[in-house]
Amino acid sequence: MVINGQDIKNQNTIVCRCEDITRGYILKCIEDGYKTLDEIKRVTRAGMGPCQGRTCRQLIAQELSRIYGVPMEDVLMTTFRPPVKPISLGALADAYGEREGKA
Amino acid sequence: MKKSYDVVIIGGGIVGCAIAFELAQRGRRDVLVIEKGYLTSGATGRCGAGIRQQWGSVLNATLASESTHIFENLEEYTGYNGSCGLNQGGYLLVAYTEKEWQQFHKNLEVQHSLGIDAYAVDLDGAKEIVPHINTEGMYGATFCAKDGHADPFHCTFAYAKGAQKLGVDIETYTTVTGLKVENGRIHMVKTDKGDITAKLVLNCSGGHAAKMAALINEELPIFPERHQILISEPVAHIMNPMVMSFHRHFYVQQTPHGSVIMGIGDPTEPVSFNTRSSWQYLEENAHIVTQTLPAFRNLRVVRQWAGLYDMSPDRNPIINEAKDALGFITVAGFSGHGFMVAPRTAILVANHLTGQEDNLDIKRFSADRYRTGELLLEPSVV
Ligand SMILES: Cc1cc2nc3c(=O)[nH]c(=O)nc-3n(C[C@H](O)[C@H](O)[C@H](O)COP(=O)(O)OP(=O)(O)OC[C@H]3O[C@@H](n4cnc5c(N)ncnc54)[C@H](O)[C@@H]3O)c2cc1C
Numbered sequence: 001m002v003i004n005g006q007d008i009k010n011q012n013t014i015v016c017r018c019e020d021i022t023r024g025y026i027l028k029c030i031e032d033g034y035k036t037l038d039e040i041k042r043v044t045r046a047g048m049g050p051c052q053g054r055t056c057r058q059l060i061a062q063e064l065s066r067i068y069g070v071p072m073e074d075v076l077m078t079t080f081r082p083p084v085k086p087i088s089l090g091a092l093a094d095a096y097g098e099r100e101g102k103a
Numbered sequence: 104m105k106k107s108y109d110v111v112i113i114g115g116g117i118v119g120c121a122i123a124f125e126l127a128q129r130g131r132r133d134v135l136v137i138e139k140g141y142l143t144s145g146a147t148g149r150c151g152a153g154i155r156q157q158w159g160s161v162l163n164a165t166l167a168s169e170s171t172h173i174f175e176n177l178e179e180y181t182g183y184n185g186s187c188g189l190n191q192g193g194y195l196l197v198a199y200t201e202k203e204w205q206q207f208h209k210n211l212e213v214q215h216s217l218g219i220d221a222y223a224v225d226l227d228g229a230k231e232i233v234p235h236i237n238t239e240g241m242y243g244a245t246f247c248a249k250d251g252h253a254d255p256f257h258c259t260f261a262y263a264k265g266a267q268k269l270g271v272d273i274e275t276y277t278t279v280t281g282l283k284v285e286n287g288r289i290h291m292v293k294t295d296k297g298d299i300t301a302k303l304v305l306n307c308s309g310g311h312a313a314k315m316a317a318l319i320n321e322e323l324p325i326f327p328e329r330h331q332i333l334i335s336e337p338v339a340h341i342m343n344p345m346v347m348s349f350h351r352h353f354y355v356q357q358t359p360h361g362s363v364i365m366g367i368g369d370p371t372e373p374v375s376f377n378t379r380s381s382w383q384y385l386e387e388n389a390h391i392v393t394q395t396l397p398a399f400r401n402l403r404v405v406r407q408w409a410g411l412y413d414m415s416p417d418r419n420p421i422i423n424e425a426k427d428a429l430g431f432i433t434v435a436g437f438s439g440h441g442f443m444v445a446p447r448t449a450i451l452v453a454n455h456l457t458g459q460e461d462n463l464d465i466k467r468f469s470a471d472r473y474r475t476g477e478l479l480l481e482p483s484v485v
Contacts, residue, residue: 038140038141038144039141039142042148042256043257043260045360048334049336049337049405050405052406081380081407082380082382082385082406083382083385083404083405083406086336086405088401088402089389089392089399089400089401089402089403089404090389090393090400090401092386092404093389093390093400095386095389096386096389097390099386
Protein backbone atom coordinates (compact mmCIF):
# COMPACT_ATOMS: atom_id res chain seq x y z
CA MET A 1 0.00 0.00 0.00
CA VAL A 2 1.21 3.50 -0.75
CA ILE A 3 0.09 6.33 1.54
CA ASN A 4 1.19 9.92 0.96
CA GLY A 5 3.81 8.63 -1.45
CA GLN A 6 5.28 6.24 1.12
CA ASP A 7 5.27 2.50 0.58
CA ILE A 8 4.07 1.03 3.84
CA LYS A 9 5.64 -2.22 5.04
CA ASN A 10 4.85 -4.56 7.94
CA GLN A 11 1.14 -4.35 7.32
CA ASN A 12 0.37 -7.60 9.11
CA THR A 13 1.99 -6.54 12.35
CA ILE A 14 -0.60 -6.62 15.15
CA VAL A 15 -0.97 -3.17 16.64
CA CYS A 16 -3.82 -3.90 19.08
CA ARG A 17 -3.30 -7.33 20.65
CA CYS A 18 -6.61 -7.42 22.53
CA GLU A 19 -8.68 -6.96 19.41
CA ASP A 20 -6.29 -8.40 16.81
CA ILE A 21 -6.02 -5.23 14.76
CA THR A 22 -3.24 -5.02 12.18
CA ARG A 23 -1.18 -2.04 11.16
CA GLY A 24 -2.60 -2.41 7.65
CA TYR A 25 -6.16 -1.92 8.93
CA ILE A 26 -5.13 1.20 10.86
CA LEU A 27 -3.42 2.64 7.77
CA LYS A 28 -6.47 1.83 5.66
CA CYS A 29 -8.62 3.84 8.09
CA ILE A 30 -6.27 6.79 7.87
CA GLU A 31 -6.42 6.53 4.11
CA ASP A 32 -10.25 6.50 4.36
CA GLY A 33 -10.05 9.91 6.00
CA TYR A 34 -10.23 9.15 9.73
CA LYS A 35 -7.94 11.70 11.33
CA THR A 36 -7.86 11.04 15.08
CA LEU A 37 -7.25 8.31 17.63
CA ASP A 38 -10.85 8.73 18.81
CA GLU A 39 -12.22 7.98 15.36
CA ILE A 40 -9.88 5.06 14.70
CA LYS A 41 -10.71 3.50 18.06
CA ARG A 42 -14.41 3.59 17.19
CA VAL A 43 -14.08 2.29 13.64
CA THR A 44 -11.68 -0.56 14.45
CA ARG A 45 -12.18 -1.27 18.21
CA ALA A 46 -8.41 -0.80 18.67
CA GLY A 47 -8.01 0.13 22.35
CA MET A 48 -11.40 -1.18 23.46
CA GLY A 49 -10.17 -4.57 24.75
CA PRO A 50 -9.13 -5.66 28.23
CA CYS A 51 -5.91 -3.57 28.27
CA GLN A 52 -7.79 -0.44 27.13
CA GLY A 53 -5.17 0.75 24.67
CA ARG A 54 -2.02 0.59 26.77
CA THR A 55 0.06 -0.45 23.76
CA CYS A 56 -1.87 0.42 20.63
CA ARG A 57 -2.70 3.99 21.59
CA GLN A 58 0.95 5.02 21.25
CA LEU A 59 1.51 2.98 18.09
CA ILE A 60 -1.50 4.47 16.33
CA ALA A 61 -0.50 7.94 17.53
CA GLN A 62 2.90 7.39 15.88
CA GLU A 63 1.25 6.59 12.55
CA LEU A 64 -0.94 9.69 12.77
CA SER A 65 2.04 11.83 13.73
CA ARG A 66 4.08 10.54 10.79
CA ILE A 67 1.34 10.68 8.15
CA TYR A 68 -0.08 14.07 9.11
CA GLY A 69 3.32 15.54 9.97
CA VAL A 70 2.36 16.67 13.49
CA PRO A 71 4.52 16.16 16.59
CA MET A 72 3.55 13.19 18.81
CA GLU A 73 2.57 15.46 21.69
CA ASP A 74 0.01 17.19 19.46
CA VAL A 75 -1.82 13.99 18.57
CA LEU A 76 -5.08 14.11 20.57
CA MET A 77 -5.24 11.28 23.14
CA THR A 78 -8.44 9.35 23.75
CA THR A 79 -10.02 9.63 27.20
CA PHE A 80 -8.64 7.22 29.79
CA ARG A 81 -11.76 5.62 31.23
CA PRO A 82 -12.31 3.84 34.53
CA PRO A 83 -12.13 1.26 36.04
CA VAL A 84 -8.46 1.15 34.80
CA LYS A 85 -8.15 -2.59 35.53
CA PRO A 86 -10.88 -5.15 34.72
CA ILE A 87 -12.97 -5.86 37.82
CA SER A 88 -15.75 -8.42 38.23
CA LEU A 89 -19.40 -7.50 38.58
CA GLY A 90 -19.60 -9.84 41.57
CA ALA A 91 -16.91 -7.93 43.47
CA LEU A 92 -18.64 -4.65 42.63
CA ALA A 93 -22.07 -5.97 43.64
CA ASP A 94 -20.67 -7.18 46.98
CA ALA A 95 -19.10 -3.78 47.55
CA TYR A 96 -22.52 -2.22 46.95
CA GLY A 97 -24.07 -4.62 49.48
CA GLU A 98 -21.50 -3.64 52.10
CA ARG A 99 -21.90 0.05 51.41
CA GLU A 100 -25.70 -0.10 51.67
CA GLY A 101 -25.58 -2.46 54.65
CA LYS A 102 -23.49 0.01 56.63
CA ALA A 103 -25.52 3.04 55.59
CA MET B 104 -16.08 24.56 3.92
CA LYS B 105 -17.65 27.26 1.75
CA LYS B 106 -18.88 30.65 3.01
CA SER B 107 -22.51 29.94 2.16
CA TYR B 108 -24.79 26.90 2.13
CA ASP B 109 -28.43 26.15 1.47
CA VAL B 110 -28.64 24.10 4.70
CA VAL B 111 -26.34 23.99 7.74
CA ILE B 112 -26.83 21.13 10.21
CA ILE B 113 -25.40 21.63 13.69
CA GLY B 114 -24.37 18.30 15.23
CA GLY B 115 -22.67 15.21 13.82
CA GLY B 116 -24.60 12.56 15.72
CA ILE B 117 -26.86 10.03 14.07
CA VAL B 118 -29.71 12.53 13.80
CA GLY B 119 -27.71 15.23 12.01
CA CYS B 120 -25.97 12.75 9.70
CA ALA B 121 -29.17 10.86 8.83
CA ILE B 122 -30.98 14.11 8.00
CA ALA B 123 -28.04 15.23 5.83
CA PHE B 124 -28.24 11.95 3.92
CA GLU B 125 -32.03 12.05 3.48
CA LEU B 126 -31.92 15.69 2.31
CA ALA B 127 -29.21 14.86 -0.23
CA GLN B 128 -31.23 11.86 -1.40
CA ARG B 129 -34.09 14.27 -2.10
CA GLY B 130 -31.87 16.61 -4.10
CA ARG B 131 -30.97 19.16 -1.39
CA ARG B 132 -27.22 18.67 -1.54
CA ASP B 133 -25.80 22.08 -0.73
CA VAL B 134 -25.57 20.98 2.88
CA LEU B 135 -22.91 21.38 5.59
CA VAL B 136 -22.77 19.36 8.81
CA ILE B 137 -20.81 21.06 11.61
CA GLU B 138 -19.56 18.95 14.51
CA LYS B 139 -17.50 20.29 17.41
CA GLY B 140 -15.69 16.98 18.00
CA TYR B 141 -15.54 13.88 15.81
CA LEU B 142 -18.71 12.34 14.35
CA THR B 143 -20.53 10.38 17.12
CA SER B 144 -18.68 12.24 19.89
CA GLY B 145 -22.01 13.20 21.54
CA ALA B 146 -24.71 10.85 22.81
CA THR B 147 -24.63 8.70 19.67
CA GLY B 148 -21.16 7.29 20.30
CA ARG B 149 -21.93 6.77 23.98
CA CYS B 150 -25.26 5.02 23.64
CA GLY B 151 -26.39 1.43 24.05
CA ALA B 152 -27.64 1.53 20.45
CA GLY B 153 -30.59 -0.67 21.34
CA ILE B 154 -33.38 -0.87 18.79
CA ARG B 155 -36.78 -1.91 20.07
CA GLN B 156 -40.19 -1.94 18.49
CA GLN B 157 -41.97 -2.86 21.71
CA TRP B 158 -43.39 0.58 22.46
CA GLY B 159 -46.69 1.53 24.07
CA SER B 160 -47.71 4.41 21.79
CA VAL B 161 -48.60 4.07 18.12
CA LEU B 162 -46.25 6.93 17.28
CA ASN B 163 -43.13 5.47 18.87
CA ALA B 164 -43.87 1.94 17.73
CA THR B 165 -44.28 3.25 14.18
CA LEU B 166 -41.08 5.33 14.25
CA ALA B 167 -39.07 2.46 15.74
CA SER B 168 -40.43 -0.27 13.53
CA GLU B 169 -40.02 1.70 10.30
CA SER B 170 -36.52 2.64 11.44
CA THR B 171 -35.74 -1.02 12.15
CA HIS B 172 -36.54 -1.86 8.54
CA ILE B 173 -33.95 0.70 7.47
CA PHE B 174 -31.35 -0.56 9.98
CA GLU B 175 -31.91 -4.03 8.49
CA ASN B 176 -30.11 -2.94 5.35
CA LEU B 177 -28.50 0.36 6.19
CA GLU B 178 -25.28 -0.63 4.39
CA GLU B 179 -27.07 -1.01 1.07
CA TYR B 180 -29.36 1.94 1.80
CA THR B 181 -26.38 4.29 2.24
CA GLY B 182 -23.82 2.51 0.03
CA TYR B 183 -21.52 1.83 3.00
CA ASN B 184 -18.71 -0.68 2.57
CA GLY B 185 -18.38 -1.53 6.30
CA SER B 186 -20.83 -3.37 8.51
CA CYS B 187 -23.35 -1.49 10.66
CA GLY B 188 -23.33 -4.38 13.13
CA LEU B 189 -27.06 -4.95 13.41
CA ASN B 190 -27.77 -7.90 15.68
CA GLN B 191 -31.43 -8.86 15.98
CA GLY B 192 -31.30 -11.04 19.06
CA GLY B 193 -34.61 -9.69 20.32
CA TYR B 194 -35.57 -7.73 23.45
CA LEU B 195 -36.91 -9.47 26.52
CA LEU B 196 -38.85 -6.86 28.50
CA VAL B 197 -39.41 -8.14 32.02
CA ALA B 198 -42.30 -7.00 34.26
CA TYR B 199 -41.62 -6.63 37.98
CA THR B 200 -45.00 -5.19 39.04
CA GLU B 201 -48.56 -6.22 38.30
CA LYS B 202 -49.27 -2.78 36.86
CA GLU B 203 -46.32 -3.07 34.51
CA TRP B 204 -47.46 -6.51 33.43
CA GLN B 205 -50.94 -5.14 32.59
CA GLN B 206 -49.35 -2.27 30.67
CA PHE B 207 -47.26 -4.73 28.65
CA HIS B 208 -50.46 -6.43 27.50
CA LYS B 209 -51.91 -3.09 26.37
CA ASN B 210 -48.62 -2.36 24.57
CA LEU B 211 -48.85 -5.67 22.75
CA GLU B 212 -52.25 -4.65 21.36
CA VAL B 213 -50.68 -1.47 19.95
CA GLN B 214 -47.74 -3.45 18.53
CA HIS B 215 -50.00 -6.09 16.96
CA SER B 216 -52.13 -3.39 15.31
CA LEU B 217 -48.94 -2.29 13.52
CA GLY B 218 -47.84 -5.79 12.56
CA ILE B 219 -44.99 -5.92 15.11
CA ASP B 220 -44.38 -9.54 16.01
CA ALA B 221 -44.08 -9.40 19.82
CA TYR B 222 -45.63 -11.75 22.36
CA ALA B 223 -45.98 -12.37 26.09
CA VAL B 224 -44.20 -15.22 27.88
CA ASP B 225 -44.61 -16.63 31.40
CA LEU B 226 -41.59 -17.22 33.65
CA ASP B 227 -40.79 -20.58 32.09
CA GLY B 228 -41.05 -18.99 28.66
CA ALA B 229 -38.63 -16.27 29.78
CA LYS B 230 -36.19 -18.97 30.90
CA GLU B 231 -36.43 -20.62 27.52
CA ILE B 232 -35.29 -17.36 25.91
CA VAL B 233 -32.59 -16.56 28.53
CA PRO B 234 -31.85 -19.83 30.38
CA HIS B 235 -29.73 -18.24 33.12
CA ILE B 236 -32.23 -15.50 34.07
CA ASN B 237 -33.38 -15.31 37.69
CA THR B 238 -37.16 -14.88 37.47
CA GLU B 239 -37.68 -14.16 41.17
CA GLY B 240 -40.08 -11.27 41.62
CA MET B 241 -41.09 -11.24 37.96
CA TYR B 242 -44.65 -11.38 36.67
CA GLY B 243 -43.77 -12.24 33.10
CA ALA B 244 -42.10 -10.77 30.04
CA THR B 245 -42.70 -9.81 26.45
CA PHE B 246 -40.40 -10.66 23.59
CA CYS B 247 -39.88 -9.39 20.05
CA ALA B 248 -37.30 -11.35 18.05
CA LYS B 249 -36.74 -8.51 15.59
CA ASP B 250 -35.57 -6.06 18.24
CA GLY B 251 -31.82 -5.76 18.73
CA HIS B 252 -28.94 -3.35 18.57
CA ALA B 253 -26.45 -2.00 16.04
CA ASP B 254 -23.05 -0.34 16.01
CA PRO B 255 -23.69 3.37 16.62
CA PHE B 256 -20.36 4.43 15.10
CA HIS B 257 -20.72 2.54 11.86
CA CYS B 258 -24.42 3.47 11.47
CA THR B 259 -23.51 7.15 11.77
CA PHE B 260 -20.45 6.85 9.53
CA ALA B 261 -22.64 5.05 6.97
CA TYR B 262 -25.05 7.99 6.83
CA ALA B 263 -22.19 10.51 6.83
CA LYS B 264 -20.22 8.82 4.03
CA GLY B 265 -23.42 8.31 2.03
CA ALA B 266 -24.22 12.01 2.39
CA GLN B 267 -20.67 13.03 1.42
CA LYS B 268 -20.87 10.91 -1.73
CA LEU B 269 -23.95 12.92 -2.70
CA GLY B 270 -22.10 16.20 -2.21
CA VAL B 271 -22.69 17.06 1.46
CA ASP B 272 -19.77 18.72 3.31
CA ILE B 273 -18.88 17.68 6.85
CA GLU B 274 -16.67 19.82 9.05
CA THR B 275 -15.52 18.15 12.27
CA TYR B 276 -13.64 19.81 15.16
CA THR B 277 -15.57 23.00 14.39
CA THR B 278 -17.75 24.65 17.03
CA VAL B 279 -20.82 26.78 16.46
CA THR B 280 -20.40 29.89 18.61
CA GLY B 281 -23.24 32.14 17.46
CA LEU B 282 -26.27 32.55 15.20
CA LYS B 283 -27.52 35.64 13.40
CA VAL B 284 -31.13 36.43 12.48
CA GLU B 285 -32.09 38.97 9.82
CA ASN B 286 -35.67 40.16 9.20
CA GLY B 287 -37.11 37.30 11.23
CA ARG B 288 -35.16 34.61 9.36
CA ILE B 289 -32.02 32.72 10.30
CA HIS B 290 -29.18 34.14 8.28
CA MET B 291 -25.78 33.13 9.60
CA VAL B 292 -23.98 30.51 11.66
CA LYS B 293 -20.85 31.69 13.42
CA THR B 294 -18.13 29.15 14.13
CA ASP B 295 -14.60 29.16 15.53
CA LYS B 296 -13.45 28.63 11.92
CA GLY B 297 -15.44 31.45 10.33
CA ASP B 298 -18.99 32.58 9.52
CA ILE B 299 -21.33 30.77 7.15
CA THR B 300 -24.58 32.07 5.72
CA ALA B 301 -27.45 29.63 5.27
CA LYS B 302 -31.13 29.56 4.32
CA LEU B 303 -31.94 26.78 6.74
CA VAL B 304 -30.22 25.79 9.97
CA LEU B 305 -31.06 22.49 11.66
CA ASN B 306 -30.28 22.27 15.34
CA CYS B 307 -29.34 18.62 15.86
CA SER B 308 -27.06 19.27 18.80
CA GLY B 309 -28.66 16.74 21.17
CA GLY B 310 -28.23 17.69 24.83
CA HIS B 311 -26.94 21.10 23.75
CA ALA B 312 -30.08 21.94 21.75
CA ALA B 313 -31.63 24.34 24.25
CA LYS B 314 -28.34 26.22 24.62
CA MET B 315 -28.14 26.49 20.83
CA ALA B 316 -31.74 27.76 20.57
CA ALA B 317 -31.03 30.29 23.31
CA LEU B 318 -28.55 31.94 20.90
CA ILE B 319 -31.58 33.21 18.96
CA ASN B 320 -33.57 33.78 22.18
CA GLU B 321 -35.80 30.78 21.64
CA GLU B 322 -36.69 28.92 24.80
CA LEU B 323 -37.01 25.16 24.38
CA PRO B 324 -37.74 22.67 27.16
CA ILE B 325 -34.82 20.32 26.40
CA PHE B 326 -32.58 19.37 29.32
CA PRO B 327 -29.28 17.47 29.44
CA GLU B 328 -29.24 14.52 31.82
CA ARG B 329 -26.25 12.24 32.43
CA HIS B 330 -26.67 8.51 31.84
CA GLN B 331 -23.90 6.08 32.69
CA ILE B 332 -23.10 2.78 31.01
CA LEU B 333 -20.41 0.09 31.13
CA ILE B 334 -18.97 -2.73 29.06
CA SER B 335 -17.25 -6.03 29.93
CA GLU B 336 -14.44 -7.97 28.38
CA PRO B 337 -15.63 -10.27 25.58
CA VAL B 338 -16.82 -13.70 26.75
CA ALA B 339 -18.42 -16.77 25.14
CA HIS B 340 -21.92 -16.14 23.87
CA ILE B 341 -24.55 -16.84 26.52
CA MET B 342 -27.27 -14.31 25.82
CA ASN B 343 -28.93 -13.38 22.57
CA PRO B 344 -31.57 -10.82 23.50
CA MET B 345 -31.34 -7.51 25.27
CA VAL B 346 -32.88 -7.93 28.73
CA MET B 347 -34.56 -4.81 30.02
CA SER B 348 -36.65 -3.69 32.97
CA PHE B 349 -38.43 -0.34 33.28
CA HIS B 350 -39.20 -0.91 36.94
CA ARG B 351 -35.59 -1.65 37.91
CA HIS B 352 -34.26 0.78 35.28
CA PHE B 353 -31.72 -1.51 33.64
CA TYR B 354 -30.79 -2.95 30.26
CA VAL B 355 -28.18 -5.60 29.40
CA GLN B 356 -27.10 -6.98 26.06
CA GLN B 357 -24.27 -9.09 24.70
CA THR B 358 -22.74 -7.82 21.48
CA PRO B 359 -21.84 -10.20 18.63
CA HIS B 360 -18.22 -9.49 19.58
CA GLY B 361 -18.86 -11.03 23.04
CA SER B 362 -18.68 -7.94 25.29
CA VAL B 363 -21.67 -7.31 27.51
CA ILE B 364 -23.01 -3.74 27.58
CA MET B 365 -25.27 -2.62 30.40
CA GLY B 366 -26.72 0.49 31.92
CA ILE B 367 -29.04 1.62 34.67
CA GLY B 368 -31.04 4.83 34.92
CA ASP B 369 -30.96 7.00 38.02
CA PRO B 370 -34.35 8.67 38.63
CA THR B 371 -32.63 11.25 40.86
CA GLU B 372 -30.02 12.34 38.27
CA PRO B 373 -30.01 16.17 38.17
CA VAL B 374 -30.14 18.32 35.03
CA SER B 375 -26.51 19.02 34.03
CA PHE B 376 -23.86 18.70 31.34
CA ASN B 377 -21.81 16.41 33.59
CA THR B 378 -20.54 13.37 31.64
CA ARG B 379 -18.14 11.98 34.24
CA SER B 380 -18.25 8.41 35.49
CA SER B 381 -18.79 7.54 39.14
CA TRP B 382 -17.74 4.48 41.17
CA GLN B 383 -21.07 4.52 43.00
CA TYR B 384 -22.68 3.88 39.64
CA LEU B 385 -20.38 0.96 38.91
CA GLU B 386 -21.34 -0.78 42.15
CA GLU B 387 -25.05 -0.09 41.89
CA ASN B 388 -25.20 -1.25 38.29
CA ALA B 389 -23.41 -4.47 39.27
CA HIS B 390 -25.79 -5.00 42.19
CA ILE B 391 -28.98 -4.50 40.16
CA VAL B 392 -27.96 -6.49 37.12
CA THR B 393 -26.47 -9.50 38.92
CA GLN B 394 -29.76 -9.98 40.80
CA THR B 395 -31.56 -10.69 37.54
CA LEU B 396 -28.56 -12.21 35.74
CA PRO B 397 -26.40 -13.88 38.45
CA ALA B 398 -24.34 -15.67 35.80
CA PHE B 399 -22.68 -12.33 35.09
CA ARG B 400 -21.07 -12.12 38.55
CA ASN B 401 -17.75 -13.33 37.11
CA LEU B 402 -17.87 -10.98 34.19
CA ARG B 403 -15.14 -8.33 34.30
CA VAL B 404 -15.89 -4.68 33.51
CA VAL B 405 -13.25 -3.08 31.28
CA ARG B 406 -14.67 0.36 30.71
CA GLN B 407 -17.38 2.72 31.91
CA TRP B 408 -18.45 6.06 30.49
CA ALA B 409 -21.38 8.46 30.40
CA GLY B 410 -23.35 10.52 27.92
CA LEU B 411 -26.21 12.99 27.89
CA TYR B 412 -29.85 12.20 27.27
CA ASP B 413 -31.56 15.19 25.62
CA MET B 414 -34.71 15.13 27.74
CA SER B 415 -38.04 16.74 26.87
CA PRO B 416 -41.05 17.09 29.21
CA ASP B 417 -43.04 14.23 27.61
CA ARG B 418 -39.89 12.27 26.80
CA ASN B 419 -40.40 12.47 23.05
CA PRO B 420 -38.60 14.48 20.37
CA ILE B 421 -39.28 18.11 19.55
CA ILE B 422 -39.19 19.12 15.88
CA ASN B 423 -39.80 22.82 15.92
CA GLU B 424 -39.21 25.90 13.78
CA ALA B 425 -38.39 29.04 15.76
CA LYS B 426 -41.14 31.68 15.48
CA ASP B 427 -38.73 34.62 15.49
CA ALA B 428 -36.04 32.98 13.37
CA LEU B 429 -37.78 31.18 10.54
CA GLY B 430 -35.60 28.53 8.97
CA PHE B 431 -34.06 27.60 12.33
CA ILE B 432 -35.42 24.15 13.09
CA THR B 433 -34.60 22.12 16.17
CA VAL B 434 -34.68 18.33 16.00
CA ALA B 435 -33.85 17.17 19.52
CA GLY B 436 -35.30 16.03 22.83
CA PHE B 437 -35.07 12.32 22.01
CA SER B 438 -35.01 11.46 25.73
CA GLY B 439 -32.84 8.37 25.53
CA HIS B 440 -34.24 6.67 22.44
CA GLY B 441 -32.99 8.82 19.58
CA PHE B 442 -30.71 6.24 18.05
CA MET B 443 -33.44 3.75 17.24
CA VAL B 444 -35.86 6.29 15.74
CA ALA B 445 -33.28 8.39 13.86
CA PRO B 446 -33.72 6.76 10.42
CA ARG B 447 -37.48 7.37 10.21
CA THR B 448 -37.29 10.76 11.94
CA ALA B 449 -34.72 11.91 9.38
CA ILE B 450 -37.06 10.92 6.57
CA LEU B 451 -39.91 12.84 8.20
CA VAL B 452 -37.76 15.98 8.49
CA ALA B 453 -36.34 15.67 4.97
CA ASN B 454 -39.79 15.09 3.45
CA HIS B 455 -41.04 18.20 5.21
CA LEU B 456 -38.10 20.33 4.03
CA THR B 457 -38.40 19.21 0.41
CA GLY B 458 -42.18 19.55 0.22
CA GLN B 459 -42.84 15.83 0.00
CA GLU B 460 -45.76 14.09 1.60
CA ASP B 461 -45.42 11.96 4.67
CA ASN B 462 -48.06 9.88 6.41
CA LEU B 463 -46.77 11.09 9.79
CA ASP B 464 -47.79 14.59 10.82
CA ILE B 465 -44.64 16.56 11.68
CA LYS B 466 -46.71 19.24 13.46
CA ARG B 467 -47.43 16.83 16.28
CA PHE B 468 -43.75 17.11 17.27
CA SER B 469 -43.79 20.90 17.58
CA ALA B 470 -43.06 22.46 20.97
CA ASP B 471 -46.56 23.98 20.79
CA ARG B 472 -47.79 20.74 22.28
CA TYR B 473 -46.62 21.86 25.72
CA ARG B 474 -48.96 24.85 25.41
CA THR B 475 -51.95 23.01 23.92
CA GLY B 476 -51.54 19.95 26.12
CA GLU B 477 -51.48 17.55 23.16
CA LEU B 478 -48.50 15.70 24.58
CA LEU B 479 -46.89 12.67 22.97
CA LEU B 480 -47.45 10.31 25.87
CA GLU B 481 -45.47 7.09 26.11
CA PRO B 482 -45.97 4.57 28.91
CA SER B 483 -42.76 2.57 28.35
CA VAL B 484 -39.48 4.46 28.60
CA VAL B 485 -36.25 3.85 30.53
C1 LIG C 1 -25.77 5.98 28.05
C2 LIG C 1 -26.75 6.15 26.92
C3 LIG C 1 -27.44 5.04 26.42
C4 LIG C 1 -28.36 5.18 25.38
N1 LIG C 1 -28.97 4.07 24.87
C5 LIG C 1 -29.79 4.19 23.79
C6 LIG C 1 -30.37 3.03 23.18
O1 LIG C 1 -30.13 1.90 23.60
N2 LIG C 1 -31.18 3.21 22.11
C7 LIG C 1 -31.46 4.46 21.61
O2 LIG C 1 -32.22 4.56 20.65
N3 LIG C 1 -30.93 5.56 22.17
C8 LIG C 1 -30.10 5.46 23.24
N4 LIG C 1 -29.56 6.58 23.80
C9 LIG C 1 -29.96 7.89 23.27
C10 LIG C 1 -29.22 8.22 22.00
O3 LIG C 1 -27.83 8.15 22.22
C11 LIG C 1 -29.57 9.63 21.53
O4 LIG C 1 -30.97 9.84 21.58
C12 LIG C 1 -29.11 9.87 20.10
O5 LIG C 1 -27.77 9.46 19.95
C13 LIG C 1 -29.28 11.31 19.74
O6 LIG C 1 -28.56 11.60 18.57
P1 LIG C 1 -28.30 13.09 18.17
O7 LIG C 1 -27.61 13.05 16.87
O8 LIG C 1 -29.57 13.87 18.27
O9 LIG C 1 -27.39 13.67 19.35
P2 LIG C 1 -25.81 13.57 19.61
O10 LIG C 1 -25.25 12.27 19.22
O11 LIG C 1 -25.58 14.05 20.99
O12 LIG C 1 -25.24 14.62 18.57
C14 LIG C 1 -25.23 16.00 18.80
C15 LIG C 1 -23.87 16.52 18.36
O13 LIG C 1 -23.88 17.93 18.38
C16 LIG C 1 -22.57 18.34 18.67
N5 LIG C 1 -22.60 19.72 19.14
C17 LIG C 1 -23.15 20.19 20.29
N6 LIG C 1 -22.92 21.51 20.40
C18 LIG C 1 -22.25 21.89 19.29
C19 LIG C 1 -21.73 23.14 18.82
N7 LIG C 1 -21.85 24.27 19.53
N8 LIG C 1 -21.08 23.16 17.63
C20 LIG C 1 -20.93 22.02 16.89
N9 LIG C 1 -21.41 20.82 17.30
C21 LIG C 1 -22.04 20.76 18.48
C22 LIG C 1 -22.11 17.36 19.74
O14 LIG C 1 -20.70 17.30 19.81
C23 LIG C 1 -22.74 16.07 19.28
O15 LIG C 1 -21.85 15.24 18.56
C24 LIG C 1 -28.63 6.47 24.85
C25 LIG C 1 -27.94 7.58 25.33
C26 LIG C 1 -27.01 7.44 26.36
C27 LIG C 1 -26.28 8.65 26.85
